[in-house]
Amino acid sequence: MNLAVDIGGTYLRYDIYGIKKIEIKNIDIEEFLRKLIKKYNIKKIAISFAGQVNNGEILSSPNAKKFNPKNLGIPYILENDLNCAALAESNYFKSKFLVALYSGTGLGSGIIENGKIVRGYKNLAGEIGHIPYKKAPFKCGCGKDNCIELFASGNGIKKWANFLSCEDNLKTTCKEIKKNYEKALLTAAATVLTLFNSEMLVLGGGVIKNNPYLVDLVKKEIKNYAPSFSISKIVLSEIEDASLIGAKLLLKEKK
Numbered sequence: 001m002n003l004a005v006d007i008g009g010t011y012l013r014y015d016i017y018g019i020k021k022i023e024i025k026n027i028d029i030e031e032f033l034r035k036l037i038k039k040y041n042i043k044k045i046a047i048s049f050a051g052q053v054n055n056g057e058i059l060s061s062p063n064a065k066k067f068n069p070k071n072l073g074i075p076y077i078l079e080n081d082l083n084c085a086a087l088a089e090s091n092y093f094k095s096k097f098l099v100a101l102y103s104g105t106g107l108g109s110g111i112i113e114n115g116k117i118v119r120g121y122k123n124l125a126g127e128i129g130h131i132p133y134k135k136a137p138f139k140c141g142c143g144k145d146n147c148i149e150l151f152a153s154g155n156g157i158k159k160w161a162n163f164l165s166c167e168d169n170l171k172t173t174c175k176e177i178k179k180n181y182e183k184a185l186l187t188a189a190a191t192v193l194t195l196f197n198s199e200m201l202v203l204g205g206g207v208i209k210n211n212p213y214l215v216d217l218v219k220k221e222i223k224n225y226a227p228s229f230s231i232s233k234i235v236l237s238e239i240e241d242a243s244l245i246g247a248k249l250l251l252k253e254k255k
């Protein structure tokens with residue numbers, strides 16, 4: 001059988017015979033996958049990975065642990081997790097022009113243009129989390145200190161909470177964290193809408209799913225951030241494990 005796996009910043013997800021499994025990510029990924037391959041006689045694997053990947057190689061991974069999929073010893077597909085998620089959202093919402101903007105451990109986007117993933121020269125298009133935004137008093141996983149991800153992601157919230165000695169969620173008494181998060185998310189949403197002219201913008205990821213008021217906020221406030229001609233339909237992701245579903249779609253797509 002074939003296997004799809006989603007390696008995120010916090011979890012590793014996969015399913016066997018339709019039963020979903022989740023592993024907390026302090027495991028040795030390579031060893032763990034090798035055991036799965038042996039146990040279930042896996043012939044091919046599709047991996048959705050939270051990091052920069054190209055041509056079957058992990059280039060960098062600010063939020064997830066690196067490993068070498070070549071060592072698994074079977075044919076594999078390796079794809080960026082937001083590209084996988086965007087593919088799944090495009091399939092779910094039946095939209096060929098769609099941007100998925102996810103705020104989870106990190107902040108990322110995946111773009112679908114005429115039904116295809118927009119990749120760029122090295123499969124690095126859509127790295128919205130690392131666009132320059134504002135200086136922060138700490139560094140991003142990519143090495144810079146001015147990424148928008150430092151304000152609008154789970155990791156960003158944690159870093160600010162640590163810096164200001166507050167709780168690390170949006171209900172924290174440090175109103176500054178919540179305000180900065182919302183502004184940065186709106187800026188990211190306006191940026192992808194303006195750049196890619198999508199039919200719909202799907203908001204997802206752990207922070208947004210845990211705080212669904214953010215979708216209403218973006219819908220209401222986007223007019224103050226993006227030009228009116230760029231604004232399209234904005235929705236909350238309705239699928240669980242979109243990256244995993246996207247990886248499964250890739251297994252079907254590529255023979």
Ligand SMILES: [Zn+2]
Pocket residue numbers: 129130140141142143144147149
């Ligand atoms: Zn960065």
